[in-house]
Amino acid sequence: MINLLSPLLASDLSKKVTDEELVQLYLESQNVAYFNLLYKRYSGKIFGKSLSLLKSESEAEDATQDIMMKILLNMSKFSGKSRFSTWIYSITYNYCIDFLRRKKKDPSVYVDDYIENLDVPDDVEDKFLLEMNVSRLKIILEEIPTGDKTILLMKYQDEMSIREISHILNKSESAIKMKIKRAKQKFKKTFNEKYKEQY
Amino acid sequence: MSEESKNSFKELEKLQEEKYSSNLNNVKKKVDGNLNSVHSMLNIVDVYFSKLIGYFVSMIGGENSDKGKDV
Numbered sequence: 001m002i003n004l005l006s007p008l009l010a011s012d013l014s015k016k017v018t019d020e021e022l023v024q025l026y027l028e029s030q031n032v033a034y035f036n037l038l039y040k041r042y043s044g045k046i047f048g049k050s051l052s053l054l055k056s057e058s059e060a061e062d063a064t065q066d067i068m069m070k071i072l073l074n075m076s077k078f079s080g081k082s083r084f085s086t087w088i089y090s091i092t093y094n095y096c097i098d099f100l101r102r103k104k105k106d107p108s109v110y111v112d113d114y115i116e117n118l119d120v121p122d123d124v125e126d127k128f129l130l131e132m133n134v135s136r137l138k139i140i141l142e143e144i145p146t147g148d149k150t151i152l153l154m155k156y157q158d159e160m161s162i163r164e165i166s167h168i169l170n171k172s173e174s175a176i177k178m179k180i181k182r183a184k185q186k187f188k189k190t191f192n193e194k195y196k197e198q199y
Numbered sequence: 200m201s202e203e204s205k206n207s208f209k210e211l212e213k214l215q216e217e218k219y220s221s222n223l224n225n226v227k228k229k230v231d232g233n234l235n236s237v238h239s240m241l242n243i244v245d246v247y248f249s250k251l252i253g254y255f256v257s258m259i260g261g262e263n264s265d266k267g268k269d270v
Contacts, residue, residue, distance in 0.1 A: 030238070030241070032234055032238065035234070039227070039230065043223050043226060043227070043230075044215070044216030044219070044220070044223055045212060045216065047215075047216075047219055047222060047223055047226065048212055048215035048216060048219070051215065051219065052215075057219070057222055060222070061222055061225055061226050064223075064226045065226050065229045065230055065233070068226070068230050069230065069233050069237075072234065072237065073237070129207070129208070130204070130205060130206050130207060130208065131205050131207060132207045133207070134207050134210045134211050134214060137207045137208065137211055138211055141211075152208075153208065156206065156208040157206075157208035157209060157211070157212055
C-alpha cells in the first residue's frame with residue numbers, strides 16, 4: 001500500500017528539506033510522498049532539458065517518464081559525492097544523448113570533435129550569454145548543434161563545474177574547456193548572423 | 200543599488216517549466232502508474248520472498264523460523 005504524507009506535512013517538507021535529505025527519507029521509509037516532492041522539484045527541469053535536446057514534446061514526455069523511473073530505481077546508488085541535482089542532470093543528459101545517438105537524429109552528438117587540440121580564443125564573455133534577452137537565447141539555442149547546446153546548458157543553466165561536466169561526458173577537463181569555448185564561439189556566430197543588422 | 204546577477208539561461212528554464220506544465224501532468228500520471236507497479240512488486244517480493252526462503256531452508260533440513268507466522 002502506498003503511504004501518503006498529509007498535504008500540510010508535505011508542503012512544509014517541500015520548503016525545508018534538502019534534496020539529499022529527501023533521498024535519505026525515501027530510502028529509509030519507501031514513502032512515495034518523498035519521491036513526489038523530488039518529482040515536483042525536478043520534473044519540469046528534466047522535461048525542459050529533454051525538450052531542448054530532443055526537440056519533440058512527445059519524446060520529451062517519454063524521456064521525462066523514463067528518467068524519473070531511472071532515478072527512482074537507482075536512488076540507492078546516489079552516493080552523495082555530488083549534488084543531487086548534478087546526479088539527476090547527468091542521468092538526463094546521458095539519456096538524451098544516448099537517445100539521439102540511437103536515432104542518429106543529430107550528428108553533432110555522436111561525432112567526436114576533430115579539432116579538439118586547436119587553440120580556440122575565448123573572447124566571448126559569459127556576460128554576453130547570461131544577460132541576453134530570453135527569447136533570443138531560446139532562438140539561438142535552437143539553432144546551434146545539440147552538442148554545443150548541451151554543454152552550454154550544463155555550464156550556464158545547471159552551473160556545473162568543468163570537473164562535473166567532464167565526469168558526465170567522460171572527457172578530460174581540457175577537452176571540456178575547449179568544447180565550451182567552441183560552443184560559445186558558435187553561439188556568438190549564430191547570434192551575429194541572425195541579429196547583425198540590428199548592430 | 201541591489202545588483203542581482205542576471206542569468207537568462209535560468210529564466211528560460213523557468214519559462215519552459217511554466218509553459219509545459221500540462222505536459223508534466225501527463226507525465227505525472229504515467230509515473231504514478233509505474234510507481235504503483237514498482238511498489239506492488241516490492242511488496243510482493245517482501246511478503247513472499249521470506250516464505251520462499253523458509254521453504255528452501257525446510258527442504259534442506261533446517262528449521263523454518265517463519266513457521267506459523269501470518270503472511
